[in-house]
Amino acid sequence: MITLLLLIPIIGSLLIIPIQEDSIKSQLKMKTIAISTSLLNLFISIFLWLEFDSSTTQYQFVYEFDHLSFCHFNLGVDGISLFFVLLTTFITPIAIISNYTNITKNLKYFLISFLILETLQLALFVVLDLLLFYIFFESVLPILFIVIIVYGSGEFRYRSANLFFLYTLFGSLFMLLAILQIYSYTGSTDFQLISLFEISLDSQKILWLSFFLAFAIKTPLWPFTGWLYRAHADSPLAGSIILAATILKFATYGYIRVLINFLPDASNYFGPLVQTIAIVTLIFASLATIVQQDTKTLIAYSSIAHMSIVILGLFSNNIQGIEGAILLALAHGFVSPALFICVGGVIYDRTGTRVIKYIKGLATYMPIFTILFFIFTLCNTGIPLSLNFLGEQLSLIGIWEINPIISALGATGIVLSACYSIFLYNRISYGVYSPNMNSISLLDISRREFVILISLLIPTILLGIFPNVILDSIHVTISSLIYTY
Incomplete structure (x- = not known):
């Protein structure tokens, strides 16, 4: 199958x-x-x-x-x-x-x-197999590189594609060296055989840092955030959707599958370092998001902030945190593409601009779109009954058990998320109709756009109400992982 x-x-x-x-x-x-x-x-x-x-x-x-x-x-x-x-x-x-x-x-x-x-x-x-994991981790780079250059928009798309390619390739080279070193230790790159082999703590530390660099760039964590917002801003809408929903989850999957699974002692040792980097990334990305004037760049920065909370959950060393991180990663895979469709698809197709100050008063001419955009904006802030809420709460509860201070700092992301999300919605949906759009005939969303947004909204809400649909399937595997951790 x-x-x-x-x-x-x-x-x-x-x-x-x-x-x-x-x-x-x-x-x-x-x-x-x-x-x-x-x-x-x-x-x-x-x-x-x-x-x-x-x-x-x-x-x-x-x-x-x-x-x-x-x-x-x-x-x-x-x-x-x-x-x-x-x-x-x-x-x-x-x-x-x-x-x-x-x-x-x-x-x-x-x-x-x-x-x-x-x-x-x-x-x-x-x-x-760890070597195949590396091959497929890298294999998406040339295709996305070409997609951004050929089908992207903006005069800086060549630079954006180059940064995306070079950042990820640079980090992955260290991952390849670590895989070769693991092969020299174990004589295999098979997941199950590696999990049975005990690696000394000193060796785990070196291997862990090599893998972490690759995953931190792909997440991305500070100071490797420079490529993401540029790639989002200059890629076509479909590229932004794939990048936000699944490409960023490569790192999430890699943290669980490789670092926590194969290098548990080093993951525990470097836990405080990862938590500190995640908090710095969260606050930096959230503050940077508030001042953005390009709608796609704003949503890209908000993705960085939410992925920081995912990292906090993953390195909480307990079931609640890791399961919450998986829920939040999935929720981000629904809500972030929906927001990109709203600002980079629906609005951009009609106005021809992504500059926030040129877009005002959409609620008057696009009421159905404004309602859907408002719901996704609330989901992005983590309101109850959304999958984002459960993911953020479980992640923060998990990290609270080992470090309340880090959890409290992580909770500031919820407040900051509400600030930049509602601020964006209010600026473009209400206010005096922008004179820059006097010559534009704004039509409400089409049937195709409505179906796409509803398709993303339904799982966000249903899984937020019935999270056991996911949790029941992952609980045994995560419990076994924590036992090893």
Whole structure:
């Protein structure tokens, strides 16, 4: 079943390749194939979830390919990776549909890029080999680099793409060295074999720092935040959605799968350092968010702030914190793309600008959009009945048990989040209608945009009311992880 998840997007890409991009009809055919392929993958991943046995810590749906001497694929899913797989298959069709009408030039390569990205992301979450983990961790870089340059907007997109590529590549080089060192210790890069091998604390410290640098850049944590807001600002809408929803979760998954799982002693030793960096990142990103004038840059900075709370939960050394971090990571994967769709899709498509001072009085002309935007803004602040609320509360409760001061400082993120989120909403939704938009005919959201936003809102609210849908599936795996930790 896992192999189907990886192969279906590739099959969809192969079906798109022969189609000539010479008419509206052929473009419609390509879009239909891409969306149908991604939706089929979503249904398969839901079936995988329904068949998942949450009472065991063992990897499930395991598949091994060892017919070639130079290639040994070992795939499987456990409670940690299951929901990251679901998030990836859920977000991909939304990303493709979000640019349904915007991309008309080189459409074929745009659709193929995102289908291949889906396969590469899924492969990262299901591989059970550390070297393959590194390969797929890096494999998304060239595709996103090309997507930002070819389909992005803004005169600085070349610089943004270069920063994204170089930052991530730089950190990952240290991860590769650490993987080679682990191989020299254990003679294998298989997850299960590495977990059985005891590594001395001194060696764990060096390995931990190498992995942490790669994951800190991908999160991103201060002082490596410079690439993210630029990449978001200059990438196409679909690129921002994928980047916020799933690419940033590579680091979240890596912290759990590699650092806490394989290097528990070093993770415990460096816990105070990570908590300090996360607090600095949270306060820096939140204050930077308040003063931003570009809507996509503002949402990008808010992503950094929320991911800082995820880090606090992950390194809380208890079940509540880690489970809360996973919930918040998933909630961020729903709400942040929705906000990007609102500001970088709906508003930008109608006004042609992302500068906040040029956008005012939208509530008068776009009432339905304003209501949905207000709900997502509240979810971004972590109001009750949203998945963000549960994720933030559990993460902060978890860190409270080991360091109340860090937890109190982390809670300031909730207040600051309310400041910049409501401040943004108030500025663009109310007030005197901007004279800069006198020549623009503002229409309320279309049916396509409404479906996309509702699709993101439903899981945010339903999972916020019924979080045990997730917690029951991950509890046994996280409990086993904490026992090792």
